[in-house]
Amino acid sequence: MPRLPSILLGAALLAAPALATAQGGPPDGSTPEEQAVIAGDPPFHAQTLTLAGAARPAGKTRALFNGRDLAGWDSWLGYSDPRDTYGQPAAGPIGLNHDTTGVFRVEKTDGHPSIHVSGKIWGGLLTKRSYGNYHLHLQFKWGEHTWFPVPRNNGVLYHSHGRHGAFFGTWMSALEFEVVPGSVGMLLAVGDSRGTHSFSTVDWRVGAKVEVGRDPAIPYPFRRYMPGGPRLPIQMPAFNVDANRNAEKPLGEWNTLDIFTLGDRSIHVVNGVPVMAASGFTTTDARGAKRRLVRGRIQLQSEGAETWFRDITITPITRLPRIVATGDAK
Numbered sequence: 001m002p003r004l005p006s007i008l009l010g011a012a013l014l015a016a017p018a019l020a021t022a023q024g025g026p027p028d029g030s031t032p033e034e035q036a037v038i039a040g041d042p043p044f045h046a047q048t049l050t051l052a053g054a055a056r057p058a059g060k061t062r063a064l065f066n067g068r069d070l071a072g073w074d075s076w077l078g079y080s081d082p083r084d085t086y087g088q089p090a091a092g093p094i095g096l097n098h099d100t101t102g103v104f105r106v107e108k109t110d111g112h113p114s115i116h117v118s119g120k121i122w123g124g125l126l127t128k129r130s131y132g133n134y135h136l137h138l139q140f141k142w143g144e145h146t147w148f149p150v151p152r153n154n155g156v157l158y159h160s161h162g163r164h165g166a167f168f169g170t171w172m173s174a175l176e177f178e179v180v181p182g183s184v185g186m187l188l189a190v191g192d193s194r195g196t197h198s199f200s201t202v203d204w205r206v207g208a209k210v211e212v213g214r215d216p217a218i219p220y221p222f223r224r225y226m227p228g229g230p231r232l233p234i235q236m237p238a239f240n241v242d243a244n245r246n247a248e249k250p251l252g253e254w255n256t257l258d259i260f261t262l263g264d265r266s267i268h269v270v271n272g273v274p275v276m277a278a279s280g281f282t283t284t285d286a287r288g289a290k291r292r293l294v295r296g297r298i299q300l301q302s303e304g305a306e307t308w309f310r311d312i313t314i315t316p317i318t319r320l321p322r323i324v325a326t327g328d329a330k
Contacts, residue, residue, distance in 0.1 A: 027237035029220035034237050037221065041232075044213030044224050047325040049244055049274045051267075055135050055260050056319035064127060064298070065312040067113035069106055075099040077123035078170030082148070082304065085122055085168045086197055093169040094121070103302050110254075114310035117154065117302045120147050122170050124299035126160060132295025135315040136259040140179060142251055143306025152305040154179040157190060158259055158266070159206075159296035161283060166192040172299060173206055175281065177259055177268050178240075179307070183218075184255065185243035185268040185275035187225075189234050205284040206293065208234045210241045210276070218242050225276045227325040233280075243268070243275035254310075262320045264292045274323045 027034050064072065077094035078085055104125045107116045115125065142152055157174035166173050167190050178186035189206040196202075213226030221238035234241060247270040249255050258269035268276035281293040300309055 027220050029222070034220065037238050038214065038223070040230070041212060041214035041223065042226075042229055044215040044226055044229075046245070046328055047227065048327055049227070050324050050326075051269065051272075051274050051321045052324045053319075053322050055315075055317040055321050057135075057315050058133070058318045059316040061313050061315040063313050065113075065115060065310070067106075070104060070115070070125070072128055073104075074126045074128055075104050075123065076126060076164045076170075076172070077103060077121050077302075078165065078168070080121065082122045085170055086199075088197060089169070093165050094123070096164055099123075104300075109308050109310075112310055114308045115300065115312075116143075117300065117307040117309065119143075119145065119154070119302050119305045119307065121302060122304065123302050124157065124160075124171050125302075126172065127298045130161070130295050130297050131314060132159075133262050133317055134260075135317050136261075136298065136313075137256070137315075138309055138312040139254045139256050140307055140309050141254045142181075143308060145306040146304060148304045150304055152181055152307075153303045154305055154307045155188075155299075155301040155303065156257065156259065157299035157301065158261065159281060159293050160299050161293070161296040162192065167202075168193045168197060171301070172297065173283065174296060174299060175206060175208060175266070175278075175293075177257065177276075178243075179257075179301075181248065181251070182246050183242050184246070184248045184257075185270045186240060187234065187268065187276050187278055188240040202236075203284070204236045204239055207280065207282040207290075208278045209280040210234060210278045212241055215242070227277070227323060231279075234278075241276070241278075243270070245273065245275060247271050247273035247275055260317065260320050262317060263294050265320060267320060267323065274321075277323055 156177040160172040160174035162173045176188040191204040211229040212223040213229045225244040260267040264281040265279040283293040
């Protein structure tokens with residue numbers, strides 16, 4: 001079935017049919033309003049993208065994962081039954097630092113210490129500190145197990161801010177570097193559901209702008225990152241932009257991810273291939289005022305699929321690399 005944005009997979013595929021109908025499902029371009037948002041998008045033109053110039057470091061690289069334990073991280077877990085995330089839960093989220101079943105734990109795989117994410121319960125492992133102006137480097141690979149009838153799904157959320165579990169009791173508001181087969185590096189905006197369990201009432205408070213082109217081969221809003229395309233906002237109903245290309249390695253192999261962020265801009269890189277650049281990050285504060293979003297905590301997701309993370313480091317930077325686009329992609 002078609003790939004769906006990370007934050008809609010649960011509602012579309014886990015919920016009971018009656019609930020899915022009530023939620024309305026993800027936007028699919030079937031309404032005049034949804035079509036109007038993308039009416040002016042130019043056709044996607046595939047290019048070869050490379051990084052030019054290195055990020056300028058402003059300090060030493062430090063490990064966010066020490067290889068022994070989860071010191072420096074907090075866990076936040078949503079509902080004991082993930083189907084309640086988009087349903088009508090009888091109880092609240094499991095909450096902060098109450099991971100009694102080892103959703104996040106340190107184990108060795110392939111001879112190296114890694115963070116094992118079970119995926120059985122949805123939630124996030126968050127750095128205790130907030131960061132801005134950095135190069136985040138890490139590796140991930142998929143595990144064997146998936147726990148629900150959905151595609152493998154995970155993500156790295158950055159510039160995470162606000163209250164724990166703001167988004168459906170499970171994730172902090174943030175920008176998401178999507179980790180889902182075929183779309184690793186997609187950008188999504190994760191908002192605040194304001195204590196409700198309906199997508200119609202979500203406050204999509206996180207904003208960004210991306211240069212896009214229209215690719216009808218992917219789900220609505222049919223947008224891929226395309227250097228030189230119109231620079232358009234990520235907002236409902238078009239609140240995600242897919243990666244420029246699929247740069248993921250085959251299932252079971254380690255993938256290298258890099259996020260470069262400086263001020264209100266970022267670049268996503270998958271296995272050395274730049275697949276996304278975004279800018280103009282904003283959020284809405286407690287008083288309802290819009291402000292630039294330039295820093296926040298980092299979250300590793302648990303969202304239904306076994307995943308391993310390792311070699312997590314962060315380096316302060318004062319300059320982003322550049323993305324150079326040439327010719328037709330092969």
